[in-house]
C-alpha cells in the first residue's frame with residue numbers, strides 16, 4: 457500500500473531564524489489512519505500541519521529541503537486551491553477562518569466554492585450538521601456562539617468539504633472539558649463511520665489515545681519516536697524526558713514498574729488500569745491475562 461502522505465528528508469527553516477523548525481523529517485501516513493502528533497512547545501507540530509496543506513512554502517518565507525508529497529504529488533505541484541480540497545486543516549483559533557454572517561452560510565460557502573449542485577450541498581449540510589450536532593446553531597452569527605461551538609463549526613466546515621485528509625492542529629486547546637469531549641466524540645464517529653485519514657495535533661492525551669492508531673512524537677524539529685499507540689506509550693521514560701505527561705493512570709503504573717511491583721505493559725486508559733490493578737491486588741480473581 458502506498459502512503460497518502462510521504463515526507464522525505466524534509467526540513468523547513470523560517471526566514472531570519474537560527475534553527476530549522478523541522479529538520480530531516482521522514483514520515484509515511486496511510487489512507488484511513490488516525491494519527492496523533494504530540495511534542496513540546498516549539499517542536500514543529502504546527503509547521504508540519506502548515507506543510508501538509510501547502511501553506512508552507514506557499515504563504516511563508518523560508519528555506520525548504522526535501523519533499524512533502526500528498527497523494528503521490530509534491531505539495532508545490534498542486535494548482536492553487538486544489539491541494540486544499542484534499543487536505544482540510546482546522547486550527548486552534550477558528551475565529552480567523554470565519555467569513556459568513558450565519559453558521560449555515562459558513563458551511564454552505566465552502567461547498568458553493570467546490571461547485572457542488574444545490575441538492576448535493578443540502579445533503580452534505582444535513583450530514584455534517586447531524587454529525588457535529590449543530591442544528592440549533594445554523595441561524596446564528598458565528599461571532600455570537602461559544603468557543604466550543606465555534607470549534608465544532610470550524611470542524612464541520614472542513615468536514616463538509618469531504619477532504620481525503622484532515623489535519624487538526626490543537627482543535628480543543630481553548631475548550632473546557634465538556635466541549636473538548638464533544639469534539640472528540642465527532643472525531644470518534646468520523647473514525648468509525650468514514651475512511652478519512654485524520655491527523656490530530658493535541659495535548660489532551662486522554663481523549664486522543666483511544667482514537668489514535670499511531671502516535672508520533674516531534675521534538676526539536678525531528679521525529680523522536682513513532683509507533684502504534686500501545687507500543688509508543690510503553691516508551692514512557694522518553695516521553696517524560698521530552699516533557700510529555702501521559703495520562704496519570706499510565707504514570708501510576710510506571711511508578712509500580714519502577715518499584716518492581718508490576719511488570720506488565722502500561723495501561724492506556726482508566727478502564728485498562730482498573731483491570732490491571734485488580735490483577736496486581738487480587739491475581740486469583742482477575743480475568744486479566746497480563747501482557
Ligand SMILES: Nc1ncnc2c1ncn2[C@@H]1O[C@H](COP(=O)(O)OP(=O)(O)OP(=O)(O)O)[C@@H](O)[C@H]1O
Pocket residue numbers: 470471473476477495496497498499500501502503504
Ligand atoms: N512564522 C514564523 N516565523 C518564524 N519562526 C517561526 C514561525 N512559526 C514558528 N516558528 C518557530 O518554529 C519553531 C516551531 O514552531 P511550531 O509552531 O511549528 O511548533 P509547535 O510544536 O506547533 O509549538 P506549540 O505547541 O507551541 O504550538 C519554533 O521555534 C517557532 O518559534
